[in-house]
Amino acid sequence: MTSSVCLVMVYIAVWLASAANTAQTPSDVVSDVTVAMGPEALLGEKRVLAEGLATQGECDMMLDLAQVGVMPGEDGPFVYTDYESFEGMEVIQVAKLAQQGVVSVDSADKFLTLSEKARRFVHDYFGLQQELFFEYTHLVCRTAVTDSGSGRPQVDPSHKVHVDRCLLSYIDWSCSYQPELDQRHYSAVMFLNDDFKGGEFFFAHNATHNAQATVQPKCGRLVAFSSGPENPHGVQAVLQGRRCVLAMWYTLDKQHDELSRYEAREMVDTLLKPEGDQTNEKLKNEL
Helix, strand or coil: CCHHHHHHHHHHHHHHHCCCCCCCCCCCCCCEEEEEEEECCCCCCCCCEEEECCCCHHHHEEEEHHHHHCCEEEECCCCCCEEEEEEEHHHHEEEEEEEHCCCCHHHHHHHHHHHHHHHHHHHHCCCCCCCCEEEEEEEEEEEECCCCHHHHCCCCCCEEEEEEEEEEECCCCCCCCCCCCCCCCCCEEEEECCCCEEECCEEECCCCCCCEEECCCCCCCEEEEEEECCCCCCEEEEEEEEEEEEEEEEEECCHHHCHHHHHHHHHHHHHHCCCCHHHHHHHHHHH
């Protein structure tokens, strides 16, 4: 075989590798994470389903945290449907609860590290050249109202079809960009449990907005996708039990970086320091 033929074969191999599905092998991203489904299997653009983002013990820790800490918003509970309650907590709220001794410092630390693990996976999997920043992080639980499942209308989802980066019109399915949403470039949902009925995540068909590809929640499973109109999605009705996830939105624009994460990280790191280190830090600040 001549050297020129070999060179051509090398070029072809490189071209085929670059033209392949965008899913990368686990070694390309986070070592203990497995890519289960890519865009083709999920029937859309810039979508991925991954396994292994959290262990059962880590999921249980987040569920215990949610049991103690999740709360309605300042203006009361946000209502998507009368058949479910919807509550959540932000990273800074978790850090403050740890500071007050309401939740364990370890659970607050795990909240931060698990969400950071997800961010790194999303950045690496999608091959982003720019830094990917958190725009908002939320531990969210949706709980079915007792005995509501049998009388619930079939057209009443837990979260109807929407787009994270824009307001979706339910008349003509057009997207209206808003200042508070336009900075969102990627999204991810890390599931924490599956001991409930219903609550499947789904990508919707761009034309009909019916469920196109469905994802069953499971501890440590992550679905990630670009936040634009190419990825309308929703959540099926939670008919029984409580469904909890880490919901994360990311931005490529540093000015929209979730600054409260840095404050939360500093608070948690201070709490994790040995008692002597904290005393020395206090003396240093007083001087």
